[in-house]
Amino acid sequence: MRSLLLFFILGAITPIALAQDDSTFIRNAYDEALSRGHSYENLRSLCKDIGARITGSAEAAMAVEWSEAKMRSYGFDKVYKQEITVPHWERGTKEAGWVRRENGDLIKVHLLALGGSIGTVGLMEGELITFPSLKALQEASLKEVSGKIVFINQPMDEKEIITFRAYGGCYPIRGNGAVEGARLGAKAVIIRSLGLPIDPHPHTGSMHYNDSIEKIPAAAVSTQDAELIQQMVDAKESLEFVLEMDCQSYPDVQSFNVIAELTGTENPDEIITFGGHLDSWDTGEGAHDDGAGVIHCLEALRILKELGYKPKHTLRLVFFMNEENGNFGGKSYAKIVMDKGEKQIAAVESDRGGFAPRGFTCDGSIEYLKMLASFETHFTNYDLHIFDQGYGGVDISPLKDYYEGIPLFGFVPDSQRYFDFHHAPSDVFENVNKRELELGCAAMASFLYLLDKNI
């Protein structure tokens, strides 16, 4: 009778006690991130002691060394590197552009070659022909475009509330602009930077060529320059564009994903992969993109260890190399772990900047969406409210090709300021807010804790 009574009492108490445990653990994770956090200093060091770290650069190699040393310093169960092959493109030393007005006046523009572009081989110049969108270029005739320098002035739609949607709408002008221009005989393609504010910072980013179509140089001018050019175009002025760039691609090089693990105590062979990308574009310092993301994940694992958490599954932190121009880090990782026969049960990514956390999204089946929705109550006091279907991330997405049904989770910070800095010289440490970064780390640690316990 007494034992039956005890059973009922314990039966009634246990869920509450567990909920309190979760609540206490998450509170402790936030306290650790906010009061004794390493994230801001670690991001400072990554941005200032290393800096911009495009694949193939000395900085990328030093970033690998930096990451491995940092992970070792925290005493995780395992720290190792995963060798991969990555593209190597360099901006070179010459990069300049001018608009030549009808009266001969020259206006220097703020310009960045797009990643992967060929150079101009000396000074290139030509009549400028302006299109308001990629679609308008595609609809133009060979006669109109041939021999000219194309300018695509398609702005991101500021009316989109989630700025990533506006980015998605403009992404093709950067990715396909050179191919579409060359198809009509253009000498080069200049695009309006994919950035929301009107400012002097050009935004670079990846572009591609098509083997059956001539390769032509591609660059982005700042939104401020784009507006200025448009004013002259609207005034029916005939313009020429002059540019020189000596960027070029080199043979592929070896590089590494950098990995740390806390070994699972119940199911060590079941792996939860989480991370961001260590490489960045070669301008700015890759502070938001994706310094913040790798630091979120590093700090989350440090916090879990510091709080003495013993994960059920193996928690594997991956600093992916080469997300920006090829995603060979993510692609290689997925293939390598599949070839090894590893059991990957979930993946989480942070690659949307170091802003105030809003929640997590899930690219997965209804059971995982339900699990994610059940996490929301744990975050009410921490001002997170998005626990919904959505994208995981570029680095982890290749896992889907090998692990059918694997749920991918994306960390969602506030998106409003991301495209002020994305791929621009302004993506520097000073533009990351300490507290916002720390809150992201705490959210990531808490999410990994809940995921490990509930999956």
Add this chain to the structure above:
Amino acid sequence: MRSLLLFFILGAITPIALAQDDSTFIRNAYDEALSRGHSYENLRSLCKDIGARITGSAEAAMAVEWSEAKMRSYGFDKVYKQEITVPHWERGTKEAGWVRRENGDLIKVHLLALGGSIGTVGLMEGELITFPSLKALQEASLKEVSGKIVFINQPMDEKEIITFRAYGGCYPIRGNGAVEGARLGAKAVIIRSLGLPIDPHPHTGSMHYNDSIEKIPAAAVSTQDAELIQQMVDAKESLEFVLEMDCQSYPDVQSFNVIAELTGTENPDEIITFGGHLDSWDTGEGAHDDGAGVIHCLEALRILKELGYKPKHTLRLVFFMNEENGNFGGKSYAKIVMDKGEKQIAAVESDRGGFAPRGFTCDGSIEYLKMLASFETHFTNYDLHIFDQGYGGVDISPLKDYYEGIPLFGFVPDSQRYFDFHHAPSDVFENVNKRELELGCAAMASFLYLLDKNI
């Protein structure tokens, strides 16, 4: 039969049609704010053409003129000023502080007199005695404190997720520090700035005296200086503090609340008051506090007019004067409208900075809380999620003394960066993000629309 059928059809359709109207109207409000908004340029002008605008200053007078002209330019139904009496305190021209170390070395600190403080009448110096909190000072003895300069190094609690709670926890050291110090014979009180980051910006703010206790000077040093002083205190070093300030209070002056209205079409005598405060502290430019707030409200009324909205009730925009050091704008407004016999039915305030919108809170009865909760669905696509009980605002709070049961609503932007800038030299236009400001304006316009339709 046909008319009965029509009745049922219309009865079924109307709510959907109305909901679509609401949805379209709110989408249009966001489009207007984001694509054709005036808010960023208006805030730039308020910050740069006027600047810091403490009550009694030339800038405050020019801010009144600026506001009235701006409101008139938008052709609102009424624009007028409401004469009020406000305090006049000036920082003066001398303001400097040093820590003198045991070995005689001098360390210059970044210091701001607290608003309302008396000056030092020449150089003042004294032994520095440090307390970790106001409570610790209150528990000290006359013998310990008498004749010394008190330093209260009580940090804001960075573990509070909503930063206003951390501010609330430290507010008494600024408000009461001088009284509590003087009670024990202190010569002056220096506080750690009420700011979250460790940086060189001191944060000013209001303090008060008690007529029965001697008045002593009060100032805030930057958090960076506070940390430095604490290190020396922890090393058992004896320190002296030296300061000079010639701030002082002057006789009260006349000033104005500045008001614009769209007249109600159904209930013109029922007034919804909304606004922020036009005055600011005399450091920085009052960009977030509360330039952003008045601009949110001005732009909201402009948007409603631009979209042709005919409000049921009179929508009255008030730029309150003197929130920072006395709230005589808010107090006078409430008394004046009560004395006139006006029917005030609700009030809304924006005074928490120009950051990304999170929602609105209500200080009111359950019926108003339910109404507020019913608004949430309209804002789902705009990333707002807080529609809950909470504070209205300082300017509108005196309305409660005259209008029993009046619901007060507060606009809630993200709070994480607010105390980086609050009352500090860093509260300048450049630290307000254009897009975040515009989203706040759109949220305010949409909220006023829903409030007017549903109250």
